[in-house]
Amino acid sequence: MSSEVVHSDHPIDRPADLKVGAGKLRIRAGTGEEVLPDKIHSWPYFVRVEFIAGLIMFLFLCVWSLAIDAPMEEPANPSMTPNPSKAPWYFLGLQEMLVYFDPWLAGVVFPTLIIVGLMVIPYIDINPRGNGYYTFKERWFAILTFFFGFHVLWVVQIFIGVFLRGPGWNFFMPWEFWDSHKIVALNNIDWPYLLGARGYWTSFMIGGATVGGFFSVIPLFWKMFENKPAMRQLGFVRYLVVSGLFMTMMLMPFKMVLRWTLNVKYLWITPWFNI
Amino acid sequence: MSEKADQQKQNILKLITESQVWTSTFRHGYADTPRNRALQISANVWLHLHPTKVRRHGIRYRYTWCAGGLTFLLYLVTVVTGVVLMFYYRPTGEYAYHDIKYLDFDVPFGMFTRNMHRWAAHGMVIMVWLHMFRVFMTGSYKPPREFNWVVGVLLLTLTLLLSFTGYLLPWDQLAIWAVTVGTNMARAAPLVGTEGPFGPEIGVTPRYNMRTLLTAAVNVGPPTLMRFYVLHCIFIPVIASMLMILHFWRIRKDGGISGPL
Numbered sequence A: 001m002s003s004e005v006v007h008s009d010h011p012i013d014r015p016a017d018l019k020v021g022a023g024k025l026r027i028r029a030g031t032g033e034e035v036l037p038d039k040i041h042s043w044p045y046f047v048r049v050e051f052i053a054g055l056i057m058f059l060f061l062c063v064w065s066l067a068i069d070a071p072m073e074e075p076a077n078p079s080m081t082p083n084p085s086k087a088p089w090y091f092l093g094l095q096e097m098l099v100y101f102d103p104w105l106a107g108v109v110f111p112t113l114i115i116v117g118l119m120v121i122p123y124i125d126i127n128p129r130g131n132g133y134y135t136f137k138e139r140w141f142a143i144l145t146f147f148f149g150f151h152v153l154w155v156v157q158i159f160i161g162v163f164l165r166g167p168g169w170n171f172f173m174p175w176e177f178w179d180s181h182k183i184v185a186l187n188n189i190d191w192p193y194l195l196g197a198r199g200y201w202t203s204f205m206i207g208g209a210t211v212g213g214f215f216s217v218i219p220l221f222w223k224m225f226e227n228k229p230a231m232r233q234l235g236f237v238r239y240l241v242v243s244g245l246f247m248t249m250m251l252m253p254f255k256m257v258l259r260w261t262l263n264v265k266y267l268w269i270t271p272w273f274n275i
Numbered sequence B: 001m002s003e004k005a006d007q008q009k010q011n012i013l014k015l016i017t018e019s020q021v022w023t024s025t026f027r028h029g030y031a032d033t034p035r036n037r038a039l040q041i042s043a044n045v046w047l048h049l050h051p052t053k054v055r056r057h058g059i060r061y062r063y064t065w066c067a068g069g070l071t072f073l074l075y076l077v078t079v080v081t082g083v084v085l086m087f088y089y090r091p092t093g094e095y096a097y098h099d100i101k102y103l104d105f106d107v108p109f110g111m112f113t114r115n116m117h118r119w120a121a122h123g124m125v126i127m128v129w130l131h132m133f134r135v136f137m138t139g140s141y142k143p144p145r146e147f148n149w150v151v152g153v154l155l156l157t158l159t160l161l162l163s164f165t166g167y168l169l170p171w172d173q174l175a176i177w178a179v180t181v182g183t184n185m186a187r188a189a190p191l192v193g194t195e196g197p198f199g200p201e202i203g204v205t206p207r208y209n210m211r212t213l214l215t216a217a218v219n220v221g222p223p224t225l226m227r228f229y230v231l232h233c234i235f236i237p238v239i240a241s242m243l244m245i246l247h248f249w250r251i252r253k254d255g256g257i258s259g260p261l
């Protein structure tokens, strides 16, 4: 691709450098055009790039460290819990999930699924296109999913956690006073209750049906598109992994919206766990 | 310069560059020839991490954003500054906080060293995310680089754990409560946490469960500090360094930087 550039303004393409480093211009068979060879010497072209990038980063870090001191608060005191207690900023995405899910899901199952889910990406994305260059068109589904999971669900939650959460993990705008006595109506109710269920077993069934219904998209979608060539290629096992991870990820926005609009606390209550 | 003086200069230069000391130290000349350019990389123990030639597009900032290399640079900064901090820091309940205060106020360049360590660590977390984002956007996890992506995800996890274990060491309010919040989640782990689904049923107790494995005590206390210190300064860096070696080696084995076929 880049070998089609004959001359550009980039230093690595300057004719003077071509004599030694970038190799001789080649004549392309057939057309007779002059083209640049695809490989260039690491010394000096590549090492130079690394050096400059490293130097800029290093200087930036030095200036930053001269200007801003690392935080240091009062000595550790186990009997005085600060409000709010925030995890380090890079874990605030997880802490934010605690608003919507119990700790076993938000703190354990989801993080595990995030790590495992990232690891299996190369094995479930079987699209051979877009390997080694930037493209949106050729792999839009992969990119949009990553964008949603990483930028929206991870990075945005971190921003919310860092800037918009105050005492009691309540929501505060940046200009609002952090009033630790802020009164927030605790009117969250469970989903089956909202639907009018009052008995224990009816609630249990409704909750189970809701969660089951949410995940039933997986077999339904398979039945609908089973015979499409893309689905055939993906295969049943890979499809299960892709859709399982995808729908689990979607549980987060699903519950967020239910919380904001209908104050839903749990979808499903069981004696062992709540979702 | 007269011709004679010029001749003299040449002779002296020759005497030096052909001496045993010189030739045993510098293994090739510096004239700008293709051979020397290759030797400059392959005959240098640090530089030979690189191939002698790279694909033209791979060295453009807009392709890699240098994100992987900068992650590594920031890691090296934390290693160097971290060793300096270790000269002054004792991981015990009595001393930890005061050692950091001492570093901040009395040790020459102590505050600066600590700042460098902390900000480089935070920078590394950001860079490693950017690097992953870049690798994703160029589809560089696709064959034959699947395995290196998996190694990368492990490195990402270790980077976060390194940062997290270091967060406790200043032993101030920020430290213990952030770590309390973080480790509390382990309490809820299914099967291995006291408050997690099926934990109590299996026989997990408040003293012996997933969380106390991390904190070495029921609450975050001095035993936790020692545990996190060892994890932070020895255990995780050793594992992360090994995985980085593997990561870099695999880049070469997978055919160098990815690019259009």
Ligand code: HEM
Binding pocket: B064, B066, B067, B068, B069, B070, B071, B072, B075, B128, B131, B132, B135, B138, B140, B141, B145, B148, B149, B150, B151, B152, B153, B155, B156, B159, B244, B247, B251, B256, B257, B258, B259
């Ligand atoms: C401590 C963390 C890491 C370090 C020091 C590191 C370092 C590097 C370096 C120096 C490169 C060469 C190309 C470049 O600079 O972009 C690279 C490439 C690569 N990294 Fe990482 N990396 C780290 C974490 C990760 C993570 C988190 C992932 C993915 C989840 C990853 C996946 C890859 C892959 C697949 C390549 C090959 C890219 C290509 O050929 O275009 N690495 N890494």
